[in-house]
Structures are given as C-alpha cells and as structure tokens.
Amino acid sequence: MHAAQPIQSPLPAVGIETVGMTMRFGSFTALDDVSIKVRPGSFHALLGENGAGKSTLVKCIMGFYHASAGSLLIDGFDGNVTDPRDAHAKGLGMVYQHFTLVPALTAAENLVISRADVPAVVNWEHEMTGLQAFMAAMPFRVPLSEPVHRLAAGEKQKLEILKQLYLGRRFLILDEPTSVLTPDEADEVLGHVRKLCEAGELSVLMISHKFREVTAFADEVTVLRRGRRVGGGMVADLSHQDMAAMMMGDAKPAAPAAREVTTGETVLALEGVRARDRSGLKEIAIDGLTIRAGEIVGIAGISGNGQMELMEILTGQRPVSAGTIAVKGAPYGATRAEARRHKVRYLPEEPLQNACAPRMTVSENIGFRSFDVDVGGTRFWLAPGEMKRRAARLVTDYKVKTASLDSPIAALSGGNVQRAVLSRELDGEVDILIISNPCFGLDFTAVAEIRSRIMSARNQGTAVLLMSEDLDEILELADRVMVMSEGRLVYECTAAEADIPTIGHHMGGHA
Amino acid sequence: MSGDIGLWAVPLAMVGGAIRVSTPFLFVSLGEVITERSGRINLGLEGTLVFGAMAGYALAYMTGSPWIGVLAAAGAGAAFGLLHGLLCSLPRVNDIAIGIALMLLGTGLAFFFGKAFIQPVAPDLPAINLGWWSDLPQVQAALRVNVLFIIGGLLAVALAWMLKRTRIGLTLRVVGDSSDAARALGIRPARVRILATGFGGALAGMGGAYLSLFYPGSWNEGISSGQGLIAVALVIFARWSPVNCFFAALLFGAAGALGPALQSVGVTSGYYLFYAAPFVLTLVVLIASSSKSGALTGAPRELSITK
Numbered sequence: 001m002h003a004a005q006p007i008q009s010p011l012p013a014v015g016i017e018t019v020g021m022t023m024r025f026g027s028f029t030a031l032d033d034v035s036i037k038v039r040p041g042s043f044h045a046l047l048g049e050n051g052a053g054k055s056t057l058v059k060c061i062m063g064f065y066h067a068s069a070g071s072l073l074i075d076g077f078d079g080n081v082t083d084p085r086d087a088h089a090k091g092l093g094m095v096y097q098h099f100t101l102v103p104a105l106t107a108a109e110n111l112v113i114s115r116a117d118v119p120a121v122v123n124w125e126h127e128m129t130g131l132q133a134f135m136a137a138m139p140f141r142v143p144l145s146e147p148v149h150r151l152a153a154g155e156k157q158k159l160e161i162l163k164q165l166y167l168g169r170r171f172l173i174l175d176e177p178t179s180v181l182t183p184d185e186a187d188e189v190l191g192h193v194r195k196l197c198e199a200g201e202l203s204v205l206m207i208s209h210k211f212r213e214v215t216a217f218a219d220e221v222t223v224l225r226r227g228r229r230v231g232g233g234m235v236a237d238l239s240h241q242d243m244a245a246m247m248m249g250d251a252k253p254a255a256p257a258a259r260e261v262t263t264g265e266t267v268l269a270l271e272g273v274r275a276r277d278r279s280g281l282k283e284i285a286i287d288g289l290t291i292r293a294g295e296i297v298g299i300a301g302i303s304g305n306g307q308m309e310l311m312e313i314l315t316g317q318r319p320v321s322a323g324t325i326a327v328k329g330a331p332y333g334a335t336r337a338e339a340r341r342h343k344v345r346y347l348p349e350e351p352l353q354n355a356c357a358p359r360m361t362v363s364e365n366i367g368f369r370s371f372d373v374d375v376g377g378t379r380f381w382l383a384p385g386e387m388k389r390r391a392a393r394l395v396t397d398y399k400v401k402t403a404s405l406d407s408p409i410a411a412l413s414g415g416n417v418q419r420a421v422l423s424r425e426l427d428g429e430v431d432i433l434i435i436s437n438p439c440f441g442l443d444f445t446a447v448a449e450i451r452s453r454i455m456s457a458r459n460q461g462t463a464v465l466l467m468s469e470d471l472d473e474i475l476e477l478a479d480r481v482m483v484m485s486e487g488r489l490v491y492e493c494t495a496a497e498a499d500i501p502t503i504g505h506h507m508g509g510h511a
Numbered sequence: 512m513s514g515d516i517g518l519w520a521v522p523l524a525m526v527g528g529a530i531r532v533s534t535p536f537l538f539v540s541l542g543e544v545i546t547e548r549s550g551r552i553n554l555g556l557e558g559t560l561v562f563g564a565m566a567g568y569a570l571a572y573m574t575g576s577p578w579i580g581v582l583a584a585a586g587a588g589a590a591f592g593l594l595h596g597l598l599c600s601l602p603r604v605n606d607i608a609i610g611i612a613l614m615l616l617g618t619g620l621a622f623f624f625g626k627a628f629i630q631p632v633a634p635d636l637p638a639i640n641l642g643w644w645s646d647l648p649q650v651q652a653a654l655r656v657n658v659l660f661i662i663g664g665l666l667a668v669a670l671a672w673m674l675k676r677t678r679i680g681l682t683l684r685v686v687g688d689s690s691d692a693a694r695a696l697g698i699r700p701a702r703v704r705i706l707a708t709g710f711g712g713a714l715a716g717m718g719g720a721y722l723s724l725f726y727p728g729s730w731n732e733g734i735s736s737g738q739g740l741i742a743v744a745l746v747i748f749a750r751w752s753p754v755n756c757f758f759a760a761l762l763f764g765a766a767g768a769l770g771p772a773l774q775s776v777g778v779t780s781g782y783y784l785f786y787a788a789p790f791v792l793t794l795v796v797l798i799a800s801s802s803k804s805g806a807l808t809g810a811p812r813e814l815s816i817t818k
C-alpha cells in the first residue's frame with residue numbers, strides 16, 4: 001500500500017501537440033484539422049465562442065472522443081490515448097468548469113478517494129502525514145480537514161488543481177477555471193498555476209473567454225472559430241482587439257445602445273428588508289435600495305452571496321421577516337395582480353428552469369403574462385388565435401430561432417430561451433424590470449443584442465435592477481453599481497466612479 | 512424483596528422495554544442509514560421486516576436453530592433490498608413508489624406463506640442475563656438482554672468506523688453526495704446503490720427475525736406495529752449517523768415501552784393511549800427536525816426526499 005503513495009518529488013511537465021485533429025459527428029464537422037502545440041512548462045490559452053470546438057478539442061485530447069482524423073503527441077511521441085483513464089495514466093488531467101469534489105467529504109478524503117488505489121482500510125494518520133508533506137511542497141494549500149462544502153469557491157478551485165497534481169498529472173486542461181471566482185481569487189489561483197508552469201512542473205491548456213486573464217497569465221494563445229484554428233501566437237504580440245477579431249471573424253456584434261439622459265421618480269424602494277437565506281442559517285439584510293425610472297442599478301457579487309434570495313424576495317417567493325418593499329410608494333407583495341398593476345417584470349437566471357414550463361410550447365410560454373388578460377380585465381376562456389399572433393410577432397421581433405411556435409421551449413438553445421423570455425417580459429409597457437445574469441453562457445452576438453434591449457428599455461424610462469456575476473456586464477450597463485456580499489449590499493458607487501479593484505475587494509468581502 | 516418497588520417500576524420497565532423494543536428499530540434504521548447514505552430511500556423496509564419475521568420463524572421452526580432463522584431472514588431481506596435497488600436503477604423509476612409497492616408485496620407474501628406457521632412454536636433466540644447481581648425480579652427482567660441487541664450495538668460502531676475509515680465507506684459517501692463526482696472518479700453509482708439497498712434489506716430482515724424469535728417471540732400477522740416505517744423517520748432524526756441511530760432506537764424503544772410499563776403498575780384507564788407514544792414521538796421528531804427552507808444539514812445530497 002505504501003509504495004502506491006503519489007510521488008512527492010516534482011515530476012517534469014508534460015507537453016502535448018495535436019496534429020490535424022478532426023472530429024466529425026455524422027455530417028457535422030465539429031473540429032476541422034486543428035493543430036496546436038503546448039510546450040512543456042507553458043501556459044496556453046484556448047479562446048473561442050460557444051460552439052467553436054474548444055470542448056470537442058479537449059475531449060479528443062482527454063480520450064472522451066476518438067478523433068476522426070489526426071493524432072495526439074505526448075512529449076513528442078504518439079499519445080494513442082484510448083480513454084480518459086488512459087489519459088490520466090499518461091499524466092494528462094482536466095479541471096472541469098463545475099466542481100467535481102464531493103461536498104460532504106473533507107479535502108483530505110476527497111484527495112484520497114480520487115486515487116486509483118484507495119486501500120481497503122484507510123490509515124488516516126499515515127495518509128495525513130503524506131498529504132501534509134505534499135501540501136508543504138505546493139505553492140498554495142487548502143485546509144485538509146474542512147468539509148469541501150464549507151470552502152470558498154476559490155479554495156475549491158485550488159483543491160481541484162491540487163488534486164490533479166496529487167494524482168501526478170503534469171499536463172492540465174482548465175475549463176473556464178475562474179467563472180465562479182472573484183477577480184482576486186482568480187488572480188491568486190492563476191498566479192500559482194503560472195508559477196508551477198515557470199518551475200517546469202506543469203503545462204496548462206486553459207479554456208477561457210476572459211481576455212484580461214489570457215493577457216495576464218498565458219504565454220501563448222490559440223483561437224478557434226467554427227471548428228477551425230483561425231489564429232494564435234504569443235500573447236505578448238496580441239492585443240485584446242486582435243483576439244476579439246479572431247474569435248468573431250466577420251460577425252459584427254450590435255453596437256452598444258447609447259445611454260440617453262433620463263430623469264425619473266423613485267419607483268422601487270426596499271427598506272430594512274430581512275429574510276433567511278437558502279440554508280436558513282444566514283440572514284439577507286437589505287437596508288436600503290432604491291431605483292428610479294430610467295436608471296439601471298447593477299448589483300455585482302459572487303454567486304451565492306444572496307443575489308438569488310434577493311430575486312426571490314422581489315418575486316414574492318421568499319418570506320420577508322421585516323422591512324418594506326414599495327413600488328411607486330405603495331407596499332408591494334409581488335402578487336400577479338400587483339405585478340400587473342405596477343408593470344413589474346422579471347427575468348430570473350436560468351430562465352428555462354425559473355421562468356418557463358420547459359415542456360409547454362414556445363407560444364404558450366410567451367403567453368404566460370398575457371393569457372388571462374382581456375381588454376379591461378381578466379378572461380376565463382383562452383384566445384388561442386391571439387396567443388399565436390402575439391407569439392409570432394415577438395419571435396420575429398426578438399429573432400428567436402425555433403422550429404415552430406408549437407415546439408416545446410426546452411428544445412431551444414440557451415440564447416433563444418433567453419430571448420423568448422425577454423420578449424415576453426419586455427412586451428408592452430414595463431415600469432420595473434428585475435433581471436439576473438441575463439447573458440450567462442451566451443455568445444457575443446446574443447449578449448450584445450440582449451444588452452442593447454435592456455439599455456433601450458432603460459432609455460424609455462424603465463427602472464432596471466440588474467444582478468450579475470459578470471462585472472464587465474454591470475460596468476457596461478449600470479448607472480449605479482452596488483456590491484452584494486454575504487447577504488448585504490456592502491458598497492455603492494456611480495458608474496463613473498466604478499473601479500474594478502475596489503469593487504473586487506468588496507465582492508470578496510475584504511473591504 | 513418481592514418486587515414492591517412502587518412507581519420505580521415504570522422507569523425500570525421502560526429501560527428494560529427500551530432494550531427489548533429497540534432492537535428491530537436499531538436493525539432497520541442501521542440498514543436504512545447505509546441505503547440512504549448511498550442516495551436512495553427504501554420505504555419498503557416495513558414489508559421486509561414482516562417477511563423477515565415470517566421467514567426467520569419458519570426456518571427456525573423447521574431446522575430447530577434460531578440462528579439459521581436469523582440468517583434466512585437476512586437472506587430474504589437482502590433479496591427484497593436487491594430487488595428494490597435493481598428496480599430503482601431503471602430509468603424514470605421513483606424509489607418512493609417502488610418502496611411502497613415492495614412494502615405491500617412483503618407483508619402480503621409474508622401473510623401468504625406464513626399461514627402455516629401461526630400455530631407451531633419455534634425456538635427463541637438466546638438472551639444474556641445482565642441482571643444477575645440484583646435480587647429484584649423486575650431488574651432481572653429488565654436486564655435480560657438479547658444477543659441481537661448487543662450485535663446491533665456493535666454493528667452501529669462498526670458501521671460508523673466503516674463510513675469513516677474504509678474504502679467502501681468513502682465510496683458510499685461519495686455516491687450519496689454526488690453522482691457526478693462519483694462518475695468522475697470511475698465509481699458506478701447504480702451498482703453501489705443496489706448493494707447498499709441489499710445490505711439495508713438484510714439488516715431489516717434480521718430486525719424482523721428478532722420480532723418473531725424473541726420479542727414478542729411468535730409469528731402472527733400483527734407482529735409489526737409499523738417499526739419498519741418509524742425506523743425510516745428515525746434515520747432522519749439520527750442525522751444519518753449509525754451511532755446516533757443506536758440512541759434514537761433506544762429512545763423510540765422506551766416510548767414504545769411506556770404503555771406496557773404503565774399497565775404493569777396498575778394504571779388501567781387510558782394506558783393504551785400511551786401505546787401510541789412512538790407514533791406521537793415520530794410526528795414530534797419529524798416536525799421538530801423539519802425546515803421550511805433549505806435541505807437538512809447532514810443529509811446525503813443525492814437523496815430524493817431532501818433535494
């Protein structure tokens with residue numbers, strides 16, 4: 001058993017190269033003749049929009065897929081990776097976008113169970129000695145005896161990377177490793193990874209869409225578009241504009257909508273609102289939040305700091321223990337009648353789960369706000385013709401790509417679900433729009449279009465509350481920026497005063 | 512010292528009753544802890560318990576050895592557990608619905624095959640007299656401890672050790688907490704869950720054998736008063752910890768002994784209301800440990816009822 005302990009002395013980094021890698025699914029070519037080279041000890045970034053073939057490429061490297069043509073070289077020799085297990089044995093590892101740690105187990109238990117040779121009876125004294133020696137040799141550490149669900153997102157991501165090193169992997173694929181981290185945490189984690197690369201202990205291929213991180217940490221970059229390698233080179237030679245141009249090719253995103261000067265009364269006001277959070281253990285405390293007509297208030301923060309609960313408070317899904325919510329001066333309880341009277345609309349995050357009935361049709365889903373409304377009141381009998389016409393109009397207006405109005409909305413892609421729900425929520429007069437992560441996981445063109453819709457709603461006098469984990473989105477859209485951390489609004493500034501490092505510190509709770 | 516100890520008889524009888532009545536709770540809940548730790552819930556254990564009681568009694572009667580009866584009950588229980596596990600591994604099958612179906616199947620089959628064994632008398636399981644030091648017959652009666660109770664207590668400690676310190680235990684916790692993480696580690700969650708449900712069924716079967724072979728010690732159709740179902744609630748109360756299960760089982764056992772204890776000191780009116788104590792306790796425990804928002808702490812994250 002003891003001989004099977006992972007080797008503690010540093011192993012040299014592994015380099016890989018793909019030669020003419022091609023992957024076809026039936027008649028569809030997901031990856032077309034892609035050759036990239038990751039030198040041992042280098043930090044290589046892989047850029048591309050959704051569907052550009054990034055994940056197909058890394059899945060071919062890791063042995064999840066068998067490439068239709070082309071080959072993989074590991075340290076210059078034929079890799080011949082048959083499956084993920086084989087890739088692991090050859091020193092290749094991958095850190096997934098979503099954590100693969102077991103939440104209830106401690107960090108130490110997670111590391112030990114991930115080994116191929118877990119002894120039948122675990123001698124924890126012996127294992128802990130080994131793990132502590134391993135940690136001591138690493139540039140960063142995490143508390144070993146803490147259950148993983150109590151670790152912060154940054155710590156978890158560090159543990160994911162440590163796990164790969166513990167298992168002796170010396171070439172790592174990182175799939176958008178910083179999507180759940182604060183800017184500070186991201187810099188710390190990537191900084192440590194870069195140090196390991198510089199020390200020659202690790203090579204990295206990082207999938208990313210954050211140019212800032214690519215410039216700050218990567219040596220080389222490869223850009224994919226529609227399955228082809230369309231550019232790349234040393235990061236030092238490329239500007240953000242160069243990389244963006246390679247990623248998008250000829251497609252031009254809609255120009256950001258102009259911000260017009262607006263004035264308006266306060267329409268939404270929260271005062272002294274208190275509620276329990278999802279775990280029931282912590283408190284959500286919103287002391288004061290006001291939004292006036294024609295204004296976008298952006299709430300920045302790492303997910304899990306109370307944004308979801310704030311959304312639920314505003315939609316009436318979460319009971320409030322104290323405080324008042326007022327819309328246009330009147331108390332607001334988020335009933336359907338009140339929302340209709342005050343023209344309050346919502347776009348929650350992951351709208352397919354949170355704002356749609358996935359198996360009902362596109363036209364039914366688009367009709368959720370209007371199916372029971374008749375001229376001057378509510379209706380009992382549905383008006384299918386009117387529903388169809390409304391859906392057809394909105395689908396055309398918002399460029400929702402759907403096979404037909406009668407397909408289930410779950411059959412649409414993420415961007416199209418988002419557009420369909422947005423078309424429903426922005427239809428007619430809207431005084432207050434409450435949105436959460438409207439562009440998560442969408443490609444450039446969809447993002448630009450949705451943002452310009454939000455901006456034009458604002459220009460027409462809608463009060464917008466925008467909660468987003470994407471700080472760039474907040475900075476682009478918001479007139480005022482607030483930061484949410486641990487269930488409280490901890491910082492506020494105008495868009496003009498906004499400063500990324502300051503906001504980042506507040507997001508991480510280090511103010 | 513002819514046993515005139517007045518009202519002291521009530522707590523004493525409750526201690527004795529707790530030990531006697533708790534054993535089926537203990538076995539069923541230990542088995543259910545293992546099943547639920549793997550991310551499944553088996554509500555069919557009531558049926559397994561009754562079938563185990565019948566199978567154990569029948570085999571003990573036919574072979575003359577109560578231990579063969581216990582083994583037979585464990586085997587029958589494992590078969591029920593494996594069936595539950597296999598059925599639930601099929602796509603779009605709900606573990607709660609299957610559990611209820613198997614509960615009815617288990618009791619029905621037990622009544623069907625058990626008709627012939629209501630009259631005959633099978634040998635009892637041996638008990639150890641831990642009350643030899645006392646002259647009081649009540650103390651001696653209370654401390655006549657069955658071997659299965661002791662085995663159950665040791666098993667609770669062994670299972671806690673297994674969950675913490677063995678590969679099997681870690682694997683089980685991984686599967687119960689995250690199917691995705693388990694698959695990423697190359698573990699097949701379905702297989703682990705089938706085996707865990709089988710193990711849970713075996714323990715529930717042994718709990719049934721205790722019912723028919725020691726206390727009350729005979730086979731009839733009313734042998735179980737819902738212990739199999741109460742034990743499932745008990746697992747939640749014990750927060751999925753085997754050692755907590757031991758104490759929770761004792762508590763429920765004591766509640767079950769309240770009625771008979773009051774009767775023994777001559778409370779004649781309304782004592783049967785106290786027979787309902789375990790059920791009231793179940794309700795109180797479930798309400799007290801419930802939460803309006805969010806999942807229970809310590810619950811396996813894959814468990815369908817707490818998701």
